[in-house]
């Protein structure tokens with residue numbers, strides 16, 4: 001049984017209701033973190049999972065609202081009361097290794113691991129196998145190096161995570177018939193911004209991909225003034241979950 005925990009359903013704009021982007025996927029014995037916006041590390045403690053438990057971090061892109069807690073995670077792994085021993089992999093789309101080298105150059109030995117093996121990886125068009133999961137990526141319409149992830153289990157179940165994106169054919173094909181489609185839904189229909197989705201565009205992607213369930217996240221504070229669920233329902237008649245911090249969804 002696998003479970004998705006929403007650590008932050010918001011964005012980079014501070015909100016008392018919604019933390020910055022961070023999703024935790026608990027699958028058998030492995031813990032996969034997808035993005036680590038500011039506050040993710042502390043929020044994760046509320047779910048009973050610590051920086052020592054994370055096996056793999058997948059980054060959708062390097063905007064600060066999705067990556068800001070990477071340095072604090074590495075710092076905690078090094079200076080926590082119990083030294084981390086198990087392997088950790090940090091992965092992202094094209095250019096991720098360069099980004100990682102840059103922060104390593106800047107923070108030097110403060111984040112350099114000594115007690116555990118750390119691997120960085122750029123996931124390309126070839127699938128990446130980790131523990132009991134298979135990870136596929138496609139580029140998204142946000143930054144040139146943005147990627148969305150499709151995670152598949154041997155039992156045929158899958159989850160797809162868009163990260164930040166605008167409407168594009170890639171997210172529809174990546175999400176084809178998935179069990180749980182996690183889409184960003186940054187702004188209400190009336191306030192569309194390039195490079196981001198609205199609830200009705202998210203609904204359109206859900207309809208076209210024939211996903212089983214749709215979960216909306218990455219909600220800017222302005223979304224609280226609109227009926228996001230209803231806007232999405234106009235385009236998609238299936239089950240829609242409006243993401244909230246610390247919500248758990250079984251896959």
Ligand SMILES: [Zn+2]
Pocket residue numbers: 011012021063065066164218
């Ligand atoms: Zn974002």
Ligand SMILES: [Zn+2]
Pocket residue numbers: 061063142164
């Ligand atoms: Zn972004």
